[in-house]
Amino acid sequence: MNEAASTLIGRLGSWFSPAASAEIAAAEDAALRSDRFRLEREGEWKRLEAIVNRIESGRLRRISDEDLLALPALYRTAVSSLAVARETSLDAETLAWLEGLTRRAWFIVYGPRAGLGDWLLRFFGGGWGASVRALGTDILIALALMVTGTIAGWLLVASDPDWYYALMPGGVGDARVPGASRAVLMGTLFGQQDQQGLSVFAAFLFSNNAQVAILAFALGFAFGLPSAMLLIQNTTMVGALVWLYHGQGLTLEIIGWLAVHGTTELYAILLAGAAGLHIGRAMAFPGEAAVLDAAAAAGRRSAQVMVGVVLMLIVAGLLEAFARQMVNNTAGRLIVGGFMLVLWTGYFFVWRGNAREIG
Template sequence: MALGDTLRGSRLGALLGARAPAGDAAIAAAALRSDRFRQEREGDWKRLDAIVTRIEQGRLRSLSDEDLLALPVLYRTVASSLSVARETSLDAATLAYLEALVQRAWFQVYGPRQGLGRWLLRFLGGGWSRAVREIWPDLLITLALMVAGAFVGWKLCAADPSWYFTLFPAEGDPRVPGAGQAVLRASLFGQSQQNGLAAFAAYLFSHNAQISILAFALGFAFGIPSLLLAIQNTATLGAMLWLFHSQALLPDLIGWLSVHGTTELFAILLAAAAGLHIGRAFAFPGDLPVLEAAARAGRRASTVMAGVVLMLVVAAMLEGFARQLLDATGPRLVVGLSMLVFWLWYFFAFRRDPGALR
């Protein structure tokens, strides 16, 4: 039913239902006031209704530039009309119509532009990989320091084995300097029948997520804490590599670590680089104001971090299940290298434009 018919029908019903002459006069005055109010503003209401209806029907491209530019102005105008209608207690039909129209228009002006499914498609279909490529200087800096951290961890333990306990303070862990080859080998193989893999995966996800989120969150301090966390992580890795190398088990350890490590270390690399990206924006904003530069870097880094959470879930599943179920170095290396190739391809070779996904 048209707006005019709805309003006239409402006023007619109210007039017919009134019995007392005084009531008739009051209702007639209210109807006249409502009629004048509607006539003065009805053009804007109908235009906004037509624009919103076409958008809801998926015909956005058919709208003219004038209509698109007028949409937010008309929304505010109709919202003002609704406020006046409530203040002056106009008839219920007018209020109901305006409330529905304002709600529909608000969704088109301020509401989300896409659902979760479409956002996820755009995110995985190029948005995430593009954000990673955009922080490539930070990735190179972080990668260099992580490699240096592993090298330093190895060298410190080789010069003085007591450094191992500083870098790897795991009380009760049999993997310590002086442990025999059989002890170290037992920590790598023969665990395919152990129980509680799901709980172990959940613990690993929680632990690695805390490290990654902390590395990202501390980026505002010019990225220095983010880099220190990344270096500390790989220094621990270097200490473990040294220990197993001392017992001629380095290839087996690399296979054991690679199943989940290529994904997990990549995620930590991205998290620390995202934190550094924000820190660099604070320290070197360029031609932009500091807050604007930091806001832009923050949006880019937050996109990267959303993907880091997904990578950590994958790493936890690989560490909690695949690594334990594969009980030989060869298959473990195949899985680990396959994951590394996949991530490199996705981030640096997969260049689909997310804007092309509709």
């Protein structure tokens, strides 16, 4: 309402009764307050609208860093203004425009940032690797725990072979038991592509390792302690198995048998355990942040790593189902396993791509 209109209302008020004049005066005051309210905030509304228009039209490069940083605050101001405007006599047209603006801004500030295709490009193009590298300390801790578990498994069965039956669940080892001859153990590694024993044991290993990977991550909220215990417990089985074959001079052969899919599968367990430890460390040592805030931030990063872990387990399953059955010699198995180890390590720690974590 402009000054002329306000003056006119004031003059008209003098022609009516005192009560009517009071009502007109109140209306005039409300209109003036509404005008002041709009004029005081309209500049911020227009700035927010300009930013939203540029983002919606895809002209991100034309948005300054200052405007991007101001976007959340401008959105909150507009929402607050809308709440006040609904309780005042702000004209209906402006109120409808403000409602539409806040609705559009919400999708910019809180809505989905990209489609599935864009997300996958960013994930495989460097986002996954950046999240893995952010877990560097936790990966080293998880690796140390897995090595410790392997050594512990070896030492336990070396001191008392009965430990083998405690570490290896009954029924999955078939002929792989202490005292088995070299010929029997050799037969479990080669020439059994058409038999069920090898497939059953390999399927057990894959199922067991997949469960360990998921649990190691899921239990990280308990300050990472269950994750650490699972990493140690699971790798004691590896140590026991290698000890068994080493006793018959088949160390390289069992390593080759495990390497085909194990360099991918155990790598996945390593990352899952590190993800769980990352959450646990964030809760135990949150720094200046609140415990829940620190855990939430670590959880988002770890969850992205776990998406990749699931993919690695799928790749490991394919390698176990096909590559190991087709490659029936130790040298070939070591080459396949070594190639996968170099591939994963290079992808995570050498190749950077778009090295920004996906938010």
